Amino acid sequence: MIRSQAEALDYTPAQYEVLLRVRRLGAAVIGPSAKETDREGRYPYTGINALRVAGFTGLSVPVKDGGLGAGYRGDAVLLTAVLMELASWCSSTSQIFALHNTGVQLVHALGTAEQQQFFFKEAVEGHLFASFGSEANKDRTALTSVLEHTDGGYLLNGKKIFATGSPGAKWAFWRSVSAEASGSQDERYMMPIVQLSADGVTVSDDWDGIGQRGTGSGRVEAVNVFVPDGHVAGGPGAYSACSSFFAAQFHVNFAAQFVGMAAGAFREARQYILEQARPWQGAGRAAEDPFTLLRMGDMAVRIDSARQLVLRASRLLGACHEQPELLPEAQTAASRAKVAATDAALEVTGSVFQVMGARAASRKYGIDMYYRNARTLTLHDPVDRQREAVGRYELGQ
Template identity: 30%
Template structure:
């Protein structure tokens, strides 16, 4: 199967990347042969580049086109794709570590990067083996960026059958990563049956219009604008409906992949916030007039509160990494995965997520009590950690995760598989 409308990708390494361009070139030449440590070194190098302009770009908003170009050139877009299909054969725990690495310095780019793999996971879980192998192989070969236009809560897009194809017509919101992507995962409601149809299409397909209209106070460069579909032709072979969404405990892992993406980004934000606070305290902190300490690093209340924040983050790390290991093991089971095994992963993921949300919001707010009024200068934009976490966490209310955990505690009922649970 060759899906229609494929575009060839022509990469030009930026002249200003100096040593990084050499590193990334070596990466692309050695696909599948790099050691795990080398991959993490590339991710760390890329994160450092993102950090240099993160505050400025947060103020500017818009689309991080240059940064997405750096990610593409790094070769990491193919990280999770199996080696036999041209990728690096990465696993979920390590991928989440890379996402968290980016989130510490730039949670917007981390979100766009993470959604690349949520889309690839969707292909694997919802499509046939032939579709999955074909699209993953082409993604590795062409270094494609994938964007999201699925959003099952937004039911404004309708799919109407026309012989052997469908016409998708309507709008979508919160299309993270769609802008400047090469391929899209899209959804629409079948006009006859009301069933949700999901497809993989070329972003440049006639009738697809993507808008740079995301202007929220957080995640300001996550390319999460809206989309309009004007009678977009979708071939039957492009539908990811064999076996389709929620067709088995294995296919229902998609929501857990997504929930753990959120969790790692929240955790990365909190880790980034406390790292910046520590640096500021050491370099610019002042002892309060009533303190008996001679240096700010020895103030007992400073030590107390940094210790509290550390304890909260350390607990979140343990829960989050444990959930990633369980997810990876469940993924390896494929269609042999049972409902109970899927349920255990869900409980672990949701426990980590509620902890990451609450401890993250506490950390990103409390750092100002430790850094003081001078740290509120707009130039530093330290508030971006709280703003980013606050905006991102509102898209999936944490109260419902507590409710699902409570239902297990009282009634021994696992979370019901869905697009968000």
């Protein structure tokens, strides 16, 4: 009870109530299906459907539009808290859900009133969004997906890789460039919202990573896909006005999930030690072994330290709408959080084997899932670049 009271101090009562709802859902439904999702390498329909039924697909929809008001121009900490909790139960589910919320927030940031009304309703009713950016080009930042104007809308042609969530999403932000606009890529950058069941869209669920095996992070292709005018969020270059916010949130969202992965592995290790682990000579119980106590203490400190950095970054990011001068500090806080969370995730998901013992390496326990997931997702963006960003900030560069 005291531990719960202390945790609650990190949140408002409303935030903590939502967090506990997600925790109960994780314990009852999402967590129990996570290892099967990992073994079979399939989309986590059980976890996603549980979130849908519980009304969480509207998490980042403004309250006035029927949602919970998390994220962009809303409660930044609430989104972070939910992602941390979800990742502790199933990080494939959390990664898909994070990108769904990115899509909903992009509607908020770039959409017209009519677009917001339509797409917010879609989210509240349980339809998922994805967000596709990566392409297999020699220049990893270059976009070759092109929108060409036609009667009543646009034709989209392009290919994407790492298309997380594509098997279960209805809509996807397909980051593209305008065929007609001139200037730099940023000035030609466009955000069509593509219905993935549309003619000309091919979804290939061929992701074969060692971890995050249920994310559906395969390939998608668009060939002459018609996108109505009303399904393009903003004109060429409009994203530049909010790109700094979403870039920082990108790091915070991943850091939150890294902390969650570490917390999930730690939770399983603690339960195993208390209920199944055999003591070494000199210890009455496995939980009394001094080396076990040392490692458990070290892991707990790493997780809690990273969690606090993630929450701080989230609070700063949320404050930027009213105080835009805080954005540089928020960006650096996001980098700090990602560094600490990456280190915590990799260290904890590996160290749990030391305290659980050789039997924990058995496939039947599935503890390796946490390490494989952490090793895979932490490669999404080079963490050394975040260390460099913090160093530049501290040296005034």
